[in-house]
Amino acid sequence: MLNRRDLIKLTAVGGAVAAFPLERIMGGGESGPRVAAFATALHIPPAAKPVHQSATTDFYFVGVHEAEAEILPGVKSKVLTYDGKFPGATIHAKRGREVAVTYVNAMAESTVVHLHGAHVAAASDGHPTDLIKSGDQKQYRYPNTQQAASLWYHAHAHHSEAEQVYRGLAGMYLLHDEAERSLGLPEGEFDVPLLLRDVHIDAAGKLVYTAGGFEERRTLLVNGRVQPYFRVSARKYRLRFYNGSNERAYRLRLADTSSFQLIGSDGGLLPAPVTATSFDLWPGERVEAVIDFSRYPVGTQLVLFNDLGDVESTQQVMRFDVTRTATDDSRVPAVLRPLQDLGTPTVHREVELKLDLQRGAFVIDGRIFDPARVDQQIKLGTTEIWTIRNADTQPSIPHNLHLHLVQFQVLDRNGKPVGGHESGPKDTVTIPPGGNVRIKVRFDGHEGRYVYHCHMLDHSATGMMGQMEIKR
Ligand SMILES: [Cu+2]
Structure with a gap:
């Protein structure tokens, strides 16, 4: 990654005049407050509730507004939210059944909502200039004709998308289908979405946003909480990792470098599970993994590490605490879902x-x-x-x-x-x-x-x- 000194050097050599100050694009180097790792339980965003269900469609109504969130234990932070939640509630959709979400923009600034990874009509895609102005509302319609996938929704108004997403405008959207359900993968409470991101937060809980200030974002959040612990049963879990960071990439592995099975990517299941001991997760990407905690005795604490982090606060993502035994009839079949034939390129x-x-x-x-x-x-x-x-x-x-x-x-x-x-x-x-x-x-x-x-x-x-x- 580029550091400030390199950039100053480059700018001096090139004699460039930047319309947009380069230090604002590339960022500086100070760090945020040190918070004890693994002091907070993993938060699982609640499932969004439809306000109405017709024969074909689930209707949701979501306010977009500023609210307070407890990111640092005992400290309130001002964030931007969907319905006051940080991150937003998780929308569960079924293939073949439409979802319609009306967003009411109660912020002072315009916004756009894009459903990342979705196959939708242009009018509902959240084009960066298709603004919902302050005080206005817009309904987006999602047909859910594609296969099951871990999608996510986030702000996308041109120029403000980076800061709005950073301040909290993101949530997860899980599209399910019967073919996937029939595989017998872990489901329900054992199917857990994990939205990873970094933040530059000061001791007073203020989220500091500087365009390109990635080097200052040295606090990792999972589902909106700093480096949480997650109490798991000694059995298989399906974990859906999302990278909701503006710039940070992760290389994730378990503390004991033991293997797990990769089963899904951005657009749904892989053709077949892939055994791995680590994987990379770049901004916007999703990776689904099945981790089997039954190999660990109750009492085991297992840190999820980010090998691309450079200090403890960016290396330790979260901790799995194996707290109880459990029965497990879930499985990971050898064949998941064949890749779609995309045809011959012309x-x-x-x-x-x-x-x-x-x-x-x-x-x-x-x-x-x-x-x-x-x-x-x-x-x-x-x-x-x-x-x-x-x-x-x-x-x-x-x-x-x-x-x-x-x-x-x-x-x-x-x-x-x-x-x-x-x-x-x-x-x-x-x-x-x-x-x-x-x-x-x-x-x-x-x-x-x-x-x-x-x-x-x-x-x-x-x-x-x-x-x-x-x-x-
Ligand atoms: Cu880029």
């Missing part, structure tokens, strides 16, 4: 991600996002290969591209096939500095304008976003 595109030091913005193909411009004209029903290049070697900056509307397949990274959770359906993929990734993607089902952008939200907020228009 179009090849290239996309380049880069920091533009002259303009002080992150750009795609040399351009800052402009909603009036269409960057990719796409014919409905085509299968394409996109080669995504990350040109940021000096300074060295990772990026991770997210495409709205679709789930794609990652063909290779720097010419080598990918594995692990990247063998499943994906909507967000990381591209290392100087590297390239090829994806295969089919544009089907919906026409209209959608965006693709870096999911390091501090990057997209400056303009690292493009627009694709899908037409018949």
Whole structure:
């Protein structure tokens, strides 16, 4: 990662005049308060309750407003929330049954809500310029025609998405289906979503947001609480890891480096479970793992480590405390869900991600996002290969591209096939500095304008976003 000194050096060498101060993009180095790790129980966001259910649709009504949350024990923090909850309530959807959510914006600023990973009509996608202004409301309709997946909803108004998500506007959305249920995976209380993120919080509980200030965000939260402990039974759990951080990547492993099974990715189940001892989780990504705690005696405490952290507060994510024995009739079958056949690619595109030091913005193909411009004209029903290049070697900056509307397949990274959770359906993929990734993607089902952008939200907020228009 780039440090401040490198950047100052670069800026001096390039003689660049930044429209957006670079120290605001790249951040500084101070740290937040030290809070004792594992002092708080894991919080599991409540299930959202529909206000009405018709024959076809579950209706939800959600206020978007400022509220207080207890992030540091005994301290109230001002946050932005969906219905006062940090993070938002978890929406449970069933494949084939529509969900309609009306968001009422009671904040002073505009917002947009995007359901990340969802296959939805453009009018409900949460385009970054499709604003819900202060005092207004908007209903989004989600058809839930895609396979079961760990989706999430979050703020997406252009320029303010990074700060609004940072301040709390994010929640999880679990789409279930019968095919998945029939597999016998752990379910109910043994199926647990875990939203990981970092924050820069001062001793008074104030969330400090500086665009690009990732180096100062040295407190890790899981479902809104600092480094919690989670009391588990000695049995299998399905854990759905979400990376809701603006910029931080995680390399997660158990303290004893024992193995577990990866079963899912952004867009749902992998074709088959993959045994692993660690996995990487980049902003916007989801990884599902089944961990079997039955191999541990009651009384065991097992820390989940982030090997990309550099101090204790960013290395220790949470702790599993095995507190009781349990029966377990769940299983992880050898076959989960075959990958969808995306067809034969007929179009090849290239996309380049880069920091533009002259303009002080992150750009795609040399351009800052402009909603009036269409960057990719796409014919409905085509299968394409996109080669995504990350040109940021000096300074060295990772990026991770997210495409709205679709789930794609990652063909290779720097010419080598990918594995692990990247063998499943994906909507967000990381591209290392100087590297390239090829994806295969089919544009089907919906026409209209959608965006693709870096999911390091501090990057997209400056303009690292493009627009694709899908037409018949
Ligand atoms: Cu980026």
